[in-house]
Amino acid sequence: MTAASNAFIEISGLTKTYQVRPRFFARSRPLAAVAGVSFTVEEGGTFGLVGESGSGKSTIAKMLMGAELQSGGDIRIADRRFGSRLSAADDAWRRRALQPVLQDPTSALNPRLRVASIVAEPMRVQRSQPDDAAYERRVIELLEKVGLTASHARRRPSELSGGQRQRVAIARALALEPRVLVLDEPVSALDVSIQAQVLNLLKDLQAELKLTYLLISHDLAVVAYMSSRIGVLYLGQFMEIGDKADVIARPAHPYTQALIAASEPEHAASLDRVMGEIPSPLAPPPGCPFHPRCQQAVARCRVDKPLLRPIGPNHQVACHLAG
Ligand SMILES: Nc1ncnc2c1ncn2[C@@H]1O[C@H](COP(=O)(O)OP(=O)(O)OP(=O)(O)O)[C@@H](O)[C@H]1O
Numbered sequence: 642m643t644a645a646s647n648a649f650i651e652i653s654g655l656t657k658t659y660q661v662r663p664r665f666f667a668r669s670r671p672l673a674a675v676a677g678v679s680f681t682v683e684e685g686g687t688f689g690l691v692g693e694s695g696s697g698k699s700t701i702a703k704m705l706m707g708a709e710l711q712s713g714g715d716i717r718i719a720d721r722r723f724g725s726r727l728s729a730a731d732d733a734w735r736r737r738a739l740q741p742v743l744q745d746p747t748s749a750l751n752p753r754l755r756v757a758s759i760v761a762e763p764m765r766v767q768r769s770q771p772d773d774a775a776y777e778r779r780v781i782e783l784l785e786k787v788g789l790t791a792s793h794a795r796r797r798p799s800e801l802s803g804g805q806r807q808r809v810a811i812a813r814a815l816a817l818e819p820r821v822l823v824l825d826e827p828v829s830a831l832d833v834s835i836q837a838q839v840l841n842l843l844k845d846l847q848a849e850l851k852l853t854y855l856l857i858s859h860d861l862a863v864v865a866y867m868s869s870r871i872g873v874l875y876l877g878q879f880m881e882i883g884d885k886a887d888v889i890a891r892p893a894h895p896y897t898q899a900l901i902a903a904s905e906p907e908h909a910a911s912l913d914r915v916m917g918e919i920p921s922p923l924a925p926p927p928g929c930p931f932h933p934r935c936q937q938a939v940a941r942c943r944v945d946k947p948l949l950r951p952i953g954p955n956h957q958v959a960c961h962l963a964g
Pocket residue numbers: 659660661672673674692693694695696697698699700701859922
Protein backbone atom coordinates (compact mmCIF):
# COMPACT_ATOMS: atom_id res chain seq x y z
CA MET A 642 0.00 0.00 0.00
CA THR A 643 1.40 3.39 -0.86
CA ALA A 644 1.86 5.68 2.10
CA ALA A 645 0.12 8.99 1.75
CA SER A 646 2.50 11.72 2.84
CA ASN A 647 -0.15 13.26 5.08
CA ALA A 648 -0.78 9.97 6.88
CA PHE A 649 -0.94 10.60 10.59
CA ILE A 650 -1.17 6.90 11.37
CA GLU A 651 0.54 4.37 9.14
CA ILE A 652 0.19 0.68 9.85
CA SER A 653 2.03 -1.83 7.72
CA GLY A 654 2.03 -5.62 7.79
CA LEU A 655 0.66 -5.72 11.32
CA THR A 656 0.27 -9.19 12.82
CA LYS A 657 -0.72 -10.62 16.18
CA THR A 658 -0.45 -14.31 16.96
CA TYR A 659 -1.68 -15.67 20.27
CA GLN A 660 -0.77 -19.11 21.58
CA VAL A 661 -4.00 -20.72 22.68
CA ARG A 662 -5.05 -24.15 23.97
CA PRO A 663 -8.13 -25.32 22.12
CA ARG A 664 -8.90 -27.61 25.10
CA PHE A 665 -7.46 -27.67 28.58
CA PHE A 666 -5.18 -30.67 28.01
CA ALA A 667 -4.40 -29.87 24.39
CA ARG A 668 -1.09 -28.55 23.16
CA SER A 669 -1.13 -24.82 22.50
CA ARG A 670 -1.55 -23.70 18.94
CA PRO A 671 -1.01 -20.38 17.18
CA LEU A 672 -4.08 -18.24 16.55
CA ALA A 673 -3.56 -15.47 14.01
CA ALA A 674 -5.85 -12.77 15.41
CA VAL A 675 -4.40 -10.19 13.00
CA ALA A 676 -2.69 -11.57 9.91
CA GLY A 677 -0.92 -8.81 7.98
CA VAL A 678 -2.95 -5.62 8.01
CA SER A 679 -1.88 -2.32 6.40
CA PHE A 680 -3.70 1.00 6.32
CA THR A 681 -3.19 4.70 6.83
CA VAL A 682 -5.29 7.33 8.55
CA GLU A 683 -4.91 10.94 7.53
CA GLU A 684 -4.83 13.64 10.16
CA GLY A 685 -8.36 14.64 11.11
CA GLY A 686 -9.81 11.67 9.23
CA THR A 687 -11.76 8.65 10.37
CA PHE A 688 -10.76 5.13 9.42
CA GLY A 689 -13.60 2.68 10.00
CA LEU A 690 -12.83 -0.95 10.79
CA VAL A 691 -15.79 -3.25 10.27
CA GLY A 692 -16.08 -6.99 10.67
CA GLU A 693 -17.86 -9.71 12.60
CA SER A 694 -17.05 -10.76 16.14
CA GLY A 695 -13.56 -12.25 16.36
CA SER A 696 -12.27 -10.69 13.14
CA GLY A 697 -9.44 -8.90 14.99
CA LYS A 698 -10.79 -5.34 15.33
CA SER A 699 -10.03 -4.85 19.02
CA THR A 700 -6.64 -6.53 18.68
CA ILE A 701 -5.67 -3.92 16.06
CA ALA A 702 -6.89 -1.16 18.41
CA LYS A 703 -4.90 -2.58 21.34
CA MET A 704 -1.70 -2.75 19.28
CA LEU A 705 -2.20 0.81 18.04
CA MET A 706 -2.62 2.01 21.63
CA GLY A 707 0.31 -0.03 22.91
CA ALA A 708 -1.85 -2.20 25.16
CA GLU A 709 -0.62 -5.25 23.22
CA LEU A 710 2.73 -5.66 21.50
CA GLN A 711 2.48 -6.71 17.87
CA SER A 712 3.97 -10.01 16.71
CA GLY A 713 5.13 -8.34 13.51
CA GLY A 714 4.76 -5.25 11.37
CA ASP A 715 5.13 -1.59 11.97
CA ILE A 716 3.06 1.19 13.50
CA ARG A 717 3.91 4.82 12.82
CA ILE A 718 2.06 7.67 14.47
CA ALA A 719 3.04 11.26 13.69
CA ASP A 720 6.39 10.00 12.34
CA ARG A 721 7.19 8.10 15.51
CA ARG A 722 7.87 4.42 14.98
CA PHE A 723 6.37 1.85 17.33
CA GLY A 724 8.08 -1.39 16.34
CA SER A 725 8.99 -4.29 18.57
CA ARG A 726 11.31 -2.02 20.54
CA LEU A 727 9.89 1.09 22.12
CA SER A 728 11.55 4.20 23.38
CA ALA A 729 10.22 5.28 26.77
CA ALA A 730 9.66 8.82 25.49
CA ASP A 731 7.62 7.64 22.49
CA ASP A 732 5.65 5.31 24.72
CA ALA A 733 4.79 8.15 27.12
CA TRP A 734 3.82 10.34 24.16
CA ARG A 735 1.53 7.63 22.78
CA ARG A 736 -0.19 7.05 26.12
CA ARG A 737 -1.21 10.67 26.13
CA ALA A 738 -1.82 11.29 22.42
CA LEU A 739 -4.09 8.26 21.88
CA GLN A 740 -7.11 7.80 24.10
CA PRO A 741 -9.66 4.99 24.05
CA VAL A 742 -13.43 5.24 24.14
CA LEU A 743 -14.82 1.76 24.66
CA GLN A 744 -18.13 0.00 24.27
CA ASP A 745 -19.41 -0.13 27.80
CA PRO A 746 -19.27 3.20 29.63
CA THR A 747 -20.63 1.59 32.80
CA SER A 748 -17.64 -0.66 33.34
CA ALA A 749 -15.24 2.05 32.14
CA LEU A 750 -16.29 4.48 34.89
CA ASN A 751 -15.56 3.91 38.56
CA PRO A 752 -19.04 3.70 40.16
CA ARG A 753 -17.80 5.09 43.50
CA LEU A 754 -16.47 8.35 42.07
CA ARG A 755 -18.34 11.47 41.12
CA VAL A 756 -18.18 12.63 37.50
CA ALA A 757 -15.86 15.52 38.45
CA SER A 758 -13.25 13.11 39.86
CA ILE A 759 -13.61 10.71 36.93
CA VAL A 760 -12.99 13.45 34.36
CA ALA A 761 -10.19 15.05 36.41
CA GLU A 762 -8.35 11.80 37.08
CA PRO A 763 -6.06 11.72 34.00
CA MET A 764 -5.17 15.38 34.59
CA ARG A 765 -4.43 14.73 38.28
CA VAL A 766 -2.13 11.86 37.32
CA GLN A 767 -0.23 14.16 34.95
CA ARG A 768 -0.51 17.14 37.34
CA SER A 769 -1.67 19.13 34.34
CA GLN A 770 -3.36 21.95 36.28
CA PRO A 771 -1.90 24.28 38.94
CA ASP A 772 -4.63 24.13 41.60
CA ASP A 773 -8.07 22.74 42.50
CA ALA A 774 -9.91 25.70 41.01
CA ALA A 775 -8.18 25.11 37.67
CA TYR A 776 -9.13 21.42 37.73
CA GLU A 777 -12.73 22.39 38.42
CA ARG A 778 -12.82 24.93 35.59
CA ARG A 779 -11.31 22.43 33.19
CA VAL A 780 -13.78 19.68 34.23
CA ILE A 781 -16.74 21.99 33.60
CA GLU A 782 -15.28 23.07 30.26
CA LEU A 783 -14.91 19.40 29.23
CA LEU A 784 -18.44 18.52 30.39
CA GLU A 785 -19.86 21.39 28.35
CA LYS A 786 -17.84 20.26 25.33
CA VAL A 787 -19.61 16.90 25.43
CA GLY A 788 -23.07 18.36 25.92
CA LEU A 789 -23.32 18.00 29.71
CA THR A 790 -23.40 20.76 32.31
CA ALA A 791 -21.67 21.67 35.57
CA SER A 792 -24.59 20.09 37.43
CA HIS A 793 -23.53 16.64 36.17
CA ALA A 794 -20.15 16.97 37.86
CA ARG A 795 -21.56 16.06 41.28
CA ARG A 796 -23.37 12.93 40.15
CA ARG A 797 -22.15 9.36 40.20
CA PRO A 798 -22.26 7.17 37.07
CA SER A 799 -25.35 5.31 38.37
CA GLU A 800 -27.23 8.64 38.35
CA LEU A 801 -26.68 9.11 34.60
CA SER A 802 -28.24 7.59 31.49
CA GLY A 803 -26.17 5.36 29.22
CA GLY A 804 -25.67 8.16 26.72
CA GLN A 805 -24.62 10.58 29.46
CA ARG A 806 -22.15 8.01 30.80
CA GLN A 807 -20.60 7.66 27.37
CA ARG A 808 -20.33 11.47 27.21
CA VAL A 809 -18.45 11.39 30.52
CA ALA A 810 -16.09 8.75 29.11
CA ILE A 811 -15.50 10.99 26.08
CA ALA A 812 -14.88 14.03 28.31
CA ARG A 813 -12.27 12.07 30.25
CA ALA A 814 -10.65 10.88 27.02
CA LEU A 815 -10.34 14.53 25.92
CA ALA A 816 -8.88 15.77 29.21
CA LEU A 817 -5.23 15.60 28.15
CA GLU A 818 -5.84 16.98 24.64
CA PRO A 819 -5.23 13.77 22.67
CA ARG A 820 -4.58 13.69 18.93
CA VAL A 821 -6.33 10.37 18.30
CA LEU A 822 -9.43 8.71 19.73
CA VAL A 823 -9.60 4.95 19.39
CA LEU A 824 -13.34 4.31 19.36
CA ASP A 825 -14.02 0.59 19.90
CA GLU A 826 -17.77 0.02 19.46
CA PRO A 827 -18.51 3.41 21.08
CA VAL A 828 -22.29 3.25 20.60
CA SER A 829 -23.00 -0.50 20.55
CA ALA A 830 -24.19 -0.53 24.17
CA LEU A 831 -26.52 2.46 23.71
CA ASP A 832 -30.18 2.61 22.72
CA VAL A 833 -30.55 3.12 18.99
CA SER A 834 -32.26 6.47 19.66
CA ILE A 835 -29.16 7.69 21.53
CA GLN A 836 -26.55 6.32 19.10
CA ALA A 837 -26.92 9.11 16.52
CA GLN A 838 -26.56 11.80 19.21
CA VAL A 839 -23.27 10.36 20.42
CA LEU A 840 -22.00 9.84 16.86
CA ASN A 841 -22.86 13.46 16.00
CA LEU A 842 -21.10 14.64 19.14
CA LEU A 843 -18.01 12.70 18.05
CA LYS A 844 -18.21 14.31 14.60
CA ASP A 845 -18.49 17.82 16.10
CA LEU A 846 -15.58 17.21 18.45
CA GLN A 847 -13.46 15.89 15.61
CA ALA A 848 -14.02 19.05 13.56
CA GLU A 849 -13.47 21.36 16.53
CA LEU A 850 -10.38 19.65 17.95
CA LYS A 851 -8.88 18.25 14.69
CA LEU A 852 -8.97 14.74 16.10
CA THR A 853 -8.04 11.64 14.15
CA TYR A 854 -10.31 8.62 14.72
CA LEU A 855 -9.95 4.89 14.46
CA LEU A 856 -13.56 3.75 14.66
CA ILE A 857 -14.42 0.12 15.23
CA SER A 858 -17.89 -1.28 14.78
CA HIS A 859 -19.58 -4.48 13.75
CA ASP A 860 -22.34 -2.20 12.43
CA LEU A 861 -21.66 -1.14 8.87
CA ALA A 862 -24.18 1.71 9.08
CA VAL A 863 -22.22 3.29 11.95
CA VAL A 864 -18.92 2.93 10.09
CA ALA A 865 -20.43 4.30 6.87
CA TYR A 866 -21.87 7.33 8.66
CA MET A 867 -18.62 8.28 10.35
CA SER A 868 -15.70 7.22 8.17
CA SER A 869 -13.73 8.68 5.29
CA ARG A 870 -12.03 5.33 4.66
CA ILE A 871 -13.22 1.83 5.50
CA GLY A 872 -11.48 -1.50 5.93
CA VAL A 873 -13.52 -4.71 5.92
CA LEU A 874 -11.85 -7.26 8.16
CA TYR A 875 -12.37 -11.03 8.03
CA LEU A 876 -10.34 -13.51 10.12
CA GLY A 877 -7.64 -10.93 10.72
CA GLN A 878 -7.24 -9.78 7.12
CA PHE A 879 -8.72 -7.08 4.93
CA MET A 880 -11.12 -8.34 2.30
CA GLU A 881 -11.63 -4.84 0.99
CA ILE A 882 -10.31 -1.39 1.82
CA GLY A 883 -11.04 1.96 0.26
CA ASP A 884 -12.73 5.33 0.40
CA LYS A 885 -16.23 5.21 1.82
CA ALA A 886 -17.76 6.06 -1.56
CA ASP A 887 -16.15 3.00 -3.11
CA VAL A 888 -16.67 0.47 -0.34
CA ILE A 889 -20.28 1.40 0.41
CA ALA A 890 -21.55 2.37 -3.05
CA ARG A 891 -19.43 -0.04 -5.12
CA PRO A 892 -18.59 -2.96 -2.82
CA ALA A 893 -16.42 -5.36 -4.78
CA HIS A 894 -15.99 -8.21 -2.31
CA PRO A 895 -18.82 -10.73 -1.79
CA TYR A 896 -18.28 -10.38 1.97
CA THR A 897 -18.74 -6.60 1.88
CA GLN A 898 -21.81 -7.11 -0.29
CA ALA A 899 -23.20 -9.54 2.29
CA LEU A 900 -22.50 -7.11 5.15
CA ILE A 901 -24.32 -4.34 3.29
CA ALA A 902 -27.29 -6.58 2.49
CA ALA A 903 -27.50 -7.68 6.14
CA SER A 904 -27.41 -4.06 7.35
CA GLU A 905 -30.40 -3.00 5.27
CA PRO A 906 -33.46 -2.78 7.51
CA GLU A 907 -35.73 -4.75 5.20
CA HIS A 908 -33.36 -7.72 5.50
CA ALA A 909 -32.29 -7.12 9.10
CA ALA A 910 -30.91 -10.64 9.15
CA SER A 911 -27.78 -11.40 11.06
CA LEU A 912 -24.98 -12.63 8.85
CA ASP A 913 -24.56 -15.98 10.53
CA ARG A 914 -28.20 -16.79 9.88
CA VAL A 915 -27.61 -16.17 6.17
CA MET A 916 -24.16 -17.64 5.77
CA GLY A 917 -23.46 -19.85 8.78
CA GLU A 918 -20.86 -19.15 11.41
CA ILE A 919 -17.48 -17.61 10.86
CA PRO A 920 -14.78 -20.35 10.78
CA SER A 921 -12.46 -20.78 13.75
CA PRO A 922 -9.32 -18.65 13.47
CA LEU A 923 -7.47 -21.71 14.88
CA ALA A 924 -8.23 -23.54 11.64
CA PRO A 925 -8.62 -20.92 8.94
CA PRO A 926 -9.81 -22.28 5.59
CA PRO A 927 -7.20 -22.76 2.85
CA GLY A 928 -7.37 -20.47 -0.17
CA CYS A 929 -9.64 -17.51 0.33
CA PRO A 930 -10.63 -17.37 4.02
CA PHE A 931 -14.16 -16.40 3.00
CA HIS A 932 -14.73 -19.17 0.43
CA PRO A 933 -16.74 -21.58 2.65
CA ARG A 934 -19.42 -18.89 3.09
CA CYS A 935 -19.18 -17.31 -0.35
CA GLN A 936 -22.06 -17.78 -2.78
CA GLN A 937 -19.79 -17.00 -5.73
CA ALA A 938 -16.79 -19.19 -4.88
CA VAL A 939 -15.18 -21.16 -7.71
CA ALA A 940 -12.59 -23.95 -7.59
CA ARG A 941 -9.66 -21.55 -7.50
CA CYS A 942 -10.96 -19.85 -4.33
CA ARG A 943 -10.52 -23.11 -2.37
CA VAL A 944 -6.79 -23.35 -3.00
CA ASP A 945 -5.42 -20.01 -4.09
CA LYS A 946 -5.45 -17.21 -1.56
CA PRO A 947 -6.31 -13.85 -3.17
CA LEU A 948 -4.11 -10.91 -2.21
CA LEU A 949 -5.33 -7.35 -1.94
CA ARG A 950 -5.08 -5.69 -5.34
CA PRO A 951 -6.11 -2.26 -6.57
CA ILE A 952 -9.34 -1.99 -8.55
CA GLY A 953 -9.55 1.80 -8.35
CA PRO A 954 -7.40 4.74 -7.29
CA ASN A 955 -8.12 4.27 -3.57
CA HIS A 956 -9.83 0.91 -3.61
CA GLN A 957 -8.34 -2.53 -3.01
CA VAL A 958 -10.00 -5.93 -2.85
CA ALA A 959 -8.84 -9.46 -2.04
CA CYS A 960 -11.05 -11.51 -4.37
CA HIS A 961 -10.22 -13.43 -7.54
CA LEU A 962 -13.58 -12.59 -9.05
CA ALA A 963 -13.78 -8.85 -8.41
CA GLY A 964 -13.29 -6.18 -11.04
N1 LIG B 1 -5.55 -12.43 24.76
C1 LIG B 1 -5.95 -13.30 23.83
N2 LIG B 1 -5.54 -14.58 23.84
C2 LIG B 1 -5.93 -15.47 22.90
N3 LIG B 1 -6.74 -15.16 21.86
C3 LIG B 1 -7.20 -13.90 21.79
C4 LIG B 1 -6.82 -12.91 22.75
N4 LIG B 1 -7.44 -11.74 22.41
C5 LIG B 1 -8.16 -11.99 21.29
N5 LIG B 1 -8.01 -13.29 20.91
C6 LIG B 1 -8.61 -13.94 19.74
O1 LIG B 1 -8.25 -13.17 18.62
C7 LIG B 1 -9.33 -13.07 17.68
C8 LIG B 1 -9.66 -11.61 17.44
O2 LIG B 1 -10.20 -11.05 18.64
P1 LIG B 1 -10.68 -9.52 18.72
O3 LIG B 1 -11.08 -9.28 20.13
O4 LIG B 1 -9.64 -8.65 18.14
O5 LIG B 1 -11.96 -9.53 17.77
P2 LIG B 1 -13.04 -8.38 17.52
O6 LIG B 1 -13.13 -8.20 16.03
O7 LIG B 1 -12.74 -7.19 18.35
O8 LIG B 1 -14.39 -9.09 18.01
P3 LIG B 1 -15.68 -8.46 18.77
O9 LIG B 1 -16.54 -7.83 17.69
O10 LIG B 1 -16.34 -9.66 19.38
O11 LIG B 1 -15.19 -7.47 19.79
C9 LIG B 1 -10.46 -13.88 18.28
O12 LIG B 1 -10.44 -15.16 17.73
C10 LIG B 1 -10.12 -13.92 19.75
O13 LIG B 1 -10.64 -15.07 20.36
